[in-house]
Amino acid sequence: MLSVPDYDPLASQESQPGFPEKTPTDAKGGSKVFSFGNFCLVGLIASWVAQSEICQYLQTKVNYDKPYAIVWFNHSFTALLLPIQILYYYARFCCCDESIRIERLKTSDARPSGWPLPADYTPLEYSDEDKELVGFFKYAHVAHGVEYRSLIKTCLWLSTLYLMADYVYYAALPDISVAVATCLFNTSCVFAYGFSVLLLDETLSFPKLLGVALALGGAVVTSIAPGKSNVDGHVSPEVRYMASAFVLTSAALYGLYETLYKKYQPNENTDVVNMVSGLIGVVSALLFWVGLPLVHFLPNCIFQETLQVPSGREFSYLLLNASAALIFNMLLMLSISITSPLLVSVACMATIPVSGVADWMLWGDQPGLQMILGSCLVLLGFGLLVWSDNKVR
Numbered sequence: 001m002l003s004v005p006d007y008d009p010l011a012s013q014e015s016q017p018g019f020p021e022k023t024p025t026d027a028k029g030g031s032k033v034f035s036f037g038n039f040c041l042v043g044l045i046a047s048w049v050a051q052s053e054i055c056q057y058l059q060t061k062v063n064y065d066k067p068y069a070i071v072w073f074n075h076s077f078t079a080l081l082l083p084i085q086i087l088y089y090y091a092r093f094c095c096c097d098e099s100i101r102i103e104r105l106k107t108s109d110a111r112p113s114g115w116p117l118p119a120d121y122t123p124l125e126y127s128d129e130d131k132e133l134v135g136f137f138k139y140a141h142v143a144h145g146v147e148y149r150s151l152i153k154t155c156l157w158l159s160t161l162y163l164m165a166d167y168v169y170y171a172a173l174p175d176i177s178v179a180v181a182t183c184l185f186n187t188s189c190v191f192a193y194g195f196s197v198l199l200l201d202e203t204l205s206f207p208k209l210l211g212v213a214l215a216l217g218g219a220v221v222t223s224i225a226p227g228k229s230n231v232d233g234h235v236s237p238e239v240r241y242m243a244s245a246f247v248l249t250s251a252a253l254y255g256l257y258e259t260l261y262k263k264y265q266p267n268e269n270t271d272v273v274n275m276v277s278g279l280i281g282v283v284s285a286l287l288f289w290v291g292l293p294l295v296h297f298l299p300n301c302i303f304q305e306t307l308q309v310p311s312g313r314e315f316s317y318l319l320l321n322a323s324a325a326l327i328f329n330m331l332l333m334l335s336i337s338i339t340s341p342l343l344v345s346v347a348c349m350a351t352i353p354v355s356g357v358a359d360w361m362l363w364g365d366q367p368g369l370q371m372i373l374g375s376c377l378v379l380l381g382f383g384l385l386v387w388s389d390n391k392v393r
Contacts (some may be wrong), residue, residue, distance in 0.1 A: 040335040058147040066305045067170035076285035077322035082278025110199045159280040165253035172246035178246040179356040184247040191255025211384030218377025
């Protein structure tokens, strides 16, 4: 999910109060940060495409056609973001001189406009004599207004919506090429705009409406494009259309997820966003395992899955797929904080041609005219949405 962190102590210190202006040495350091940002963007695109390709291979070639089990394992795996974020917090404030640590804590005590103050809010006071490091959860509560009781409730239903979106997407992958699925899923920005108009008082504008029409038109053109990828034999048009409908449903659910996340968890600080992502993973691990026996006892239908312990080969691909998803989530927030949300959004749209090239190289699935035309329409529609949004800002 794309969100704009209000402050990153490592990436933007020169623009914060209490830090000196850039020197030529700092400019050299800025160049290194920019190079690292580009590295993160490349990794972001690669991990997205790798995740989809591995998942499709796992279901079609390894014959582990259990989308719910895959999604539950993936989402539970993101719980690792919580300890990773906590370790990063302590490393950021511990592995530096005392004076630098205090300045970082001072400049981190900020909240986005409109974020409500907790009832027991008292600003932290830091001085040059401070010796103790504030615990991460206290820091998130006091410095960024995180209320854990309401946050846990929010994570409960956000994780449900997130799981539904990914489940529908993974259920479609065996019957659709990764390139087509990626193109269709990237229309989530269109649904996010529509839900933002309804729930976030987003204003309507002609360029945005035109962008929505172009993106949806591109999705329709792409959905009728043939694509085989890992699928054995030829998938019937009816099955392919059903798979396309599943991916569009996933895109709509994810657009709703992004909108509700923005509405009920408006804090855009990177530390808080990663913590929330980790908590969603914890909720998935502790609660949604009950879905595994439920889909096992469903009557014979497309959602029925046999509950069984994966073999060593199956588990290795499950772990590889979950690792790619975790890397994507980590690089997403790093890329936003080091570069910009706009650049990250464009990079995510770059997964469309990259996935097409991957399908071509791996499975000989050469993109046809329909795929190219549909992708161009989706990219053009996305570009209009971004241009209109930045013009308003």
